[in-house]
Amino acid sequence: EAGVAQSPRYKIIEKRQSVAFWCNPISGHATLYWYQQILGQGPKLLIQFQNNGVVDDSQLPKDRFSAERLKGVDSTLKIQPAKLEDSAVYLCASSSGTGITEAFFGQGTRLTVV
Amino acid sequence: SQQGEEDPQALSIQEGENATMNCSYKTSINNLQWYRQNSGRGLVHLILIRSNEREKHSGRLRVTLDTSKKSSSLLITASRAADTASYFCATAGYSTLTFGKGTMLLVSP
Numbered sequence: 001e002a003g004v005a006q007s008p009r010y011k012i013i014e015k016r017q018s019v020a021f022w023c024n025p026i027s028g029h030a031t032l033y034w035y036q037q038i039l040g041q042g043p044k045l046l047i048q049f050q051n052n053g054v055v056d057d058s059q060l061p062k063d064r065f066s067a068e069r070l071k072g073v074d075s076t077l078k079i080q081p082a083k084l085e086d087s088a089v090y091l092c093a094s095s096s097g098t099g100i101t102e103a104f105f106g107q108g109t110r111l112t113v114v
Numbered sequence: 115s116q117q118g119e120e121d122p123q124a125l126s127i128q129e130g131e132n133a134t135m136n137c138s139y140k141t142s143i144n145n146l147q148w149y150r151q152n153s154g155r156g157l158v159h160l161i162l163i164r165s166n167e168r169e170k171h172s173g174r175l176r177v178t179l180d181t182s183k184k185s186s187s188l189l190i191t192a193s194r195a196a197d198t199a200s201y202f203c204a205t206a207g208y209s210t211l212t213f214g215k216g217t218m219l220l221v222s223p
Contacts, residue, residue, distance in 0.1 A: 004156075033210075033211065035213070041215055042118075042202050042213040042214050042215045042216050043157070043202070044213070045210060045211070045212060048209075055209050056209060091156060093156075100144055100210065100211050101162070101206075102147065102159045103157075103159065103204075103211055104159070105149075105156035105157040105158070107155060107156045108155075108156050110154075
């Protein structure tokens with residue numbers, strides 16, 4: 001079974017530029033998460049989808065971040081415009097079933113904003 | 115906001131010793147999970163304990179849960195250098211999964 005795929009692995013952009021990250025969850029997993037992990041901290045949930053509906057986006061900075069999950073499969077997270085404090089690893093995870101079960105994580109995208 | 119708080123923030127031990135990490139949380143949970151993260155990589159699920167369970171084992175891992183104290187502990191027995199990583203507890207409420215700040219474990223040969 002293929003794992004969660006994320007791309008790109010690394011990205012360096014200048015502040016005020018835009019960037020997009022892509023995630024392909026494990027086949028059949030209804031729940032998809034995007035987390036932001038700043039160096040030395042734990043992952044912070046940005047947005048959670050159940051199929052293609054949003055379950056929780058309370059910590060998503062909606063003035064600059066957006067995310068979508070088309071057809072309840074792949075997902076894209078966008079930042080526009082980027083700020084220096086957005087430098088972090090962006091992790092995508094997916095899980096199956098009802099309730100909150102084991103989450104499977106991708107390798108993440110390391111974003112550096114200069 | 116982050117729900118769980120791990121303690122200690124960092125732990126350094128020798129191979130063969132046991133490592134214990136603690137997690138405290140604030141609100142009621144459906145289950146509590148522990149994850150490991152090696153440097154520069156994604157998180158890997160280790161173990162899940164439900165709110166009606168008190169203890170669970172998986173290989174060299176033992177997890178306890180005390181819902182009255184809103185706390186959990188992860189014990190790694192007979193540690194190996196390969197156990198060097200960051201360990202996170204994650205609390206599962208009704209609809210989402212919230213992570214703590216983690217414990218960095220260093221196991222020296």
